Amino acid sequence: MRLPSRLRRLARQGLGDERRPDGRRPALRVRPPELRRAREDGLVMGPRVLVLGGGLAGLSTAHALLAQRPDADVLVLEARPGVGGNVRTLHREGCTVEMGPDAFMTMPGHAEALCEALGLGDTLLSPDAASSRVMVAHRGELLPLPEGMAMGVPRNMMQLAGTRLLSPLGKARAAMDLVLPARHEPDESVGHLVGRRFGREVKERMVEPIVSGIYGADVDELDAAVVMPMFANVRGSLIRALTRAPRPAGGPGMRAPSNGLDSVVNALAASVGADRILSGVIARSLTRRGEGWSVSLDDGARLHADEVVLAVPPGAAAELLAAEVPELSDLLRGFRLRSALTAVLAFERSEFTSPLASGALIPRNAPAPLDVLGALTFVDRKWPSRVAGHLSVVRATFRPSAAAEFIPRSDDAIIALALEALRMMLPLPEPRWHAVERFETGTPSPVVGHMRRAAEARERALSLGGISLVGAAVDGPGIAGCVRGANLAAGQIAGRFSSASRVA
Structure with missing residues (x-):
């Protein structure tokens, strides 16, 4: 319609x-x-x-x-x-920042079709291609995740050849996916599936940061059939399964309205x-x-x-x-539910420039206090038209276990913790402004x-x-x-x- x-x-x-004083539109x-x-x-x-x-x-x-x-x-x-539920958009100083979900997947096309029916089709944006890479925090650095992977699973071994995220032994263990005997286990977790096919390093340094960043739960509990449906009936090599499967054709994988x-x-x-x-x-x-x-x-x-x-x-x-x-x-x-907590920090671009990436993922074995965070979005890189030109905006999503602990605390305490964690990787000045959003009622985690x-x-x-x-x-x-x-x-x-x- x-x-x-x-x-x-x-x-x-x-x-x-x-708008309310905090920049959000009135409900x-x-x-x-x-x-x-x-x-x-x-x-x-x-x-x-x-x-x-x-x-x-x-x-x-x-x-x-x-x-x-x-x-x-x-x-x-x-x-x-x-109304709106977990959709909570912050509008402040020329910036549009999502405090909850920040986009929808275009495959399948139900959400995109809804936007078209509502007259919003011509407002849809795709993440900026020039800043599309994703970083992973590793030993005090932000290292790029190899491109073209499927939820952190490689499509071929060449994708892993040049990455510093894996050791030589980790790469050798990952290659065993091509020769290990076929086996299928019902009700298998993501962590167990990836661990038995590729080993610990791929699981902890590539798959876990992505999957936990999206679903906010431990990969050893998440249901592989939900998170990785492309492997639902695969008994042997996951690399070969991805090689045989056609890649989605045409159009960006993620979109959102400009406003x-x-x-x-x-x-x-x-x-x-x-x-x-x-x-x-x-x-x-x-x-x-x-x-x-x-x-x-x-x-x-x-x-x-x-x-x-x-x-x-x-x-x-x-x-x-x-x-x-x-x-x-x-x-x-x-059903298993999880709390969520989001902190947004805006900086003068003259004092801090975001890395040339859409975001960064934090493994759960990162050192404290960095381990309280699960994922970062560099909003001015991912959605440049949504951020005023003089600002750099970082959105930090807390790991669910940390979210449950820190939700009762004040905004100032949450921002102070986020800054302390982020400064382990980024040279951040004091923010120009900040915002916090709490999701206390919980969102479902697709566990086994x-x-x-x-x-x-x-x-x-x-x-x-x-x-x-x-x-x-x-x-x-x-x-x-x-x-x-x-x-x-x-x-x-x-x-x-x-x-x-x-x-x-």
């Missing part, structure tokens, strides 16, 4: 351009007056579809459903003051409609009501619907379902067995009738996975509506 020109302009501008807050009055009576006959969760997955589901069934009654409920990912959130909210979004409302429980469902809110009011979409973290979904569907609730509680648990959760939800699960926990990490899952759920709901209409 392509939006009318008025909504496309609104999406590009954001829903209002006034969209909607409370339709007619629904507010009805809530005061303690019983609300709600819409046919309730979407619980106003993050990217929830808004995308509502948008996709309304595109297929414009006549559907849809209401999105969000517990936080505003930040919050422009996607704003465009989705505009498409869904302000009268269909209710923020600052906490849902407490779900119970059956005839062939539909009733949602109890924190103030005692109830909303009724034929379909409920749970676009909330698995722990929150488990609480909602605990009384009515304890088996599914217990299954959802089993995650795919099986996600599939079982989806099947159990579908068997209930009228309950859909969407979001990173069940649809896979990243924006593209959330959009794909939202489209699938919307199609299934629209199909059930059509079937019910034919029966009637």
Whole structure:
């Protein structure tokens, strides 16, 4: 669906351009007056579809459903003051910096197609090609990661020939992937798969920094089937498997809107409609009501619907379902969640120039205090058009274990720790300004067995009738996975509506 020109302009501008003192746009807050009055009576006959969760997955589901069934009654409920979930964009002094996810993958093309439908296609950027290389912290230096690898796995041994990240023995051990006997192990971790094929050095110095930087978890716990699906059915050499597999053709692998990912959130909210979004409302429980469902809110009011979409973290979904569907609730509680913490530091370019790279990865065995960080983004290199010309901007992502420890601390304490760690590698002056973002509720980590648990959760939800699960926990990490899952759920709901209409 392509939006009318008025909504496309609104999406590009954001829903209002006034900003809070910290540089972030104010959260969209909607409370339709007619629904507010009805809530005061303690019983609300709600819409046919309730979407619980106003993050990217929830808004995308509502948008996709309304595109297929414009006549559907849809209401999105969000517990936080505003929508957007983990998409949090900082706009400050001519800079646009993502505090959460900073881009989406173009393969598959669900997220890119969504941006096109929202009128944002001509705003999409790719990371700057001149600064595309990635560095790895190694023995006090930032060394380049060999280009063209797949999640740190080499496509051929020539890629490893000139790198200083591996010792001669480490390179020799990596070459054994070509001659080791074939073997396949179900429910294998990334660390175990890479370690047995390539050895410890490739695992710790190449694969672990990349994978942990993306997924924020230990490679010895992450499910290889989720993180490296290209090796799902490979029994022998991983190098030969990559050699046989065709590389993705055409187009950049990563894209983002020039004005930040919050422009996607704003465009989705505009498409869904302000009268269909209710923020600052906490849902407490779900119970059956005839062939539909009733949602109890924190103030005692109830909303009724034929379909409920749970676009909330698995722990929150488990609480909602605990009384009515304890088996599914217990299954959802089993998902592993991680906290996240991001620090952004801006420097005068005359005092500090970022390395010519998009970012740097920090192995978990780095010396303290550098080991509290997992990854760096040199924002002015990766997205040069998003940063004012007189600034260099570094975004530091904390390792999940450190994030959980330091989230309760003050912004000043977090920035001081980040500076101390970064100065082990970079000659940093005092920052011109800084910002901190905390993600306390946790995001899912695809540990071993995650795919099986996600599939079982989806099947159990579908068997209930009228309950859909969407979001990173069940649809896979990243924006593209959330959009794909939202489209699938919307199609299934629209199909059930059509079937019910034919029966009637």
